[in-house]
Amino acid sequence: MAEPQRARAVLSTEDFKLIREAVLSHLQKIEDTPESVKFSNLYHRLGSALGR
Template identity: 60%
Template sequence: MTTDTIQPTPARARAVFSNEDFGLLRKAVMHYLKQPEVQDAPESVKYVNLFHRLGRLG
């Protein structure tokens, strides 16, 4: 005996951010990166990479 269950089709994914948001986020990350205490922090490389990825999206 098998039990067939109907799986509902998942709802279509909707964008969380608009194209304009990427520009704003990129500007905020750049402002953050210019802070003296952040420039020397080891995780600053991650923020630089984020900045570049945001530039490709927006």
């Protein structure tokens, strides 16, 4: 039986940076709404994924 192939990263480090930048831009537009908490948490999780 063949060994399973190694999983490959779906997103690159550059992708995470771009997504984080887009989330920040959106967060600044919605900062006074209840939804902003979710986007703020996502922004910080994306930063953690980048090792910041």
